[in-house]
Amino acid sequence: MNQGGKSIKVEPGVELFIQDIGHGVPIVFIPGWTFTTEVFHKQVEYFQKTNRVIVIDPRSHGRSSITMHxxxxxxxxxxxxxVMEALELKDVTLIGWSFGCLTMWEYIRQHGTQNxxxxxxxxxxxxxxxxxxxQDWVEGPLDEIAAAYNYYxxxxxxxxxxxxxxxxxVMVQRTLEEGELSWIVEQSLKTPHYIAANLFASGMFSDYREEARLxxxxxxxxTVIAEHWADTAKRFVEHHAPKSAIEVLGGHLMFWEHDEKFNQMLxxxxxxxNPAGA
Incomplete structure (x- = not known):
């Protein structure tokens, strides 16, 4: 899906591919670890009718520059x-999936919430x-995370x-068709394994509890939580981001598998x- 596609230079030699479609209050979608703009295609189709929708391929993801730093x-x-500065975005709704949430918390750490x-x-x-x-809401036990990093x-x-x-x-609750699984896997493999490892470590060692509360x-x-760890995750969010609303839906890729419910919720x-218009 190339509709609205363009590139924004974030530093010499590094350009990020984005989609920028529709008009109205801006929504920015940020995909998770190694994934691309494509995962949000059902949200783009739905929300471009009422909003300006921006979806970003982070550096070394999708159609953005592959860079070693x-x-x-x-x-x-x-x-x-x-990207927000280049597009002159104000009063933005930021939506991050999985490790895309880390990008949002880091933005808040650096720039606050005023925009x-x-x-x-x-x-x-x-x-x-x-x-x-x-007790904590985590991606998995330390040994499992270490094995994933060192082996996979x-x-x-x-x-x-x-x-x-x-x-x-983890991502999808129903049985995936072969073509669907291939599509999901190919999205991830656009990020080389050696860069995926860097991002995996950076994400796993993150601690944004202060930014979550702020x-x-x-x-x-x-905060939208998958069903498989809902009890633990809800307790964690209620403690560390006490004023966040919480919804529980589907698996990790619920916005794709259960897009109608997710889009209505969002x-x-x-x-x-903004009752006058989302």
Missing amino acids: GNDYATHGADLAK IKSLVFIDLSAKPLSTNHE LRDSEKQREFISAYATG ASEAVPTL GQFMHAQ
Whole structure:
């Protein structure tokens, strides 16, 4: 889907591919670890009728520049600020999925919330790794995360195996058709395995609990949580982002699998901030 596609230079030799479609209150979608603008195609189709919709391929993702530096979420947060400046975006609703949430929290760490209308965090803990994995909302036990880093991100075929298992086991609840699974995996493999490993480590070692609290207190915030870890995740969000609204839906890729429910949920949240028009 190339509709509205263009590139924005964030530093010499590094350009980010974005889609910029529609008119109205701006919404910015940020995909997760190794994924691309394509995962939000159902949201673009739905919300471009009422909003200006911007979707970003982060550096080293999708159709953006593959670069050997800046593959960390501090840089991704700075990149987001440069995109917003280049597009002259004001009063933005930021929507991040998975590690895309880290980009948003990092943006808040660097720039605060004054240019943000509302925030939507899709299914990621503000501290993805903890020694207390049975109590905290984490991506998994330390040993499992270490195994994923040391084994599955060593080459592109292992990365393919890792994403395929994650897609079928965590991202989607129904049985994926072969073409659907191939599409999901190919999105991820546009990021080389050695860069995926950098981003994986950067994300896992992040701690944005302070920014999560600040965000929930400063602007309207919604956290959407997958069903498989809902009880633990809800307790974590209620403690660390106490003013965030919370919704539970589907698996990790719920906005794609259950797009009608998700889009309605998101539309209602944004409409509550701007009753005259989402």
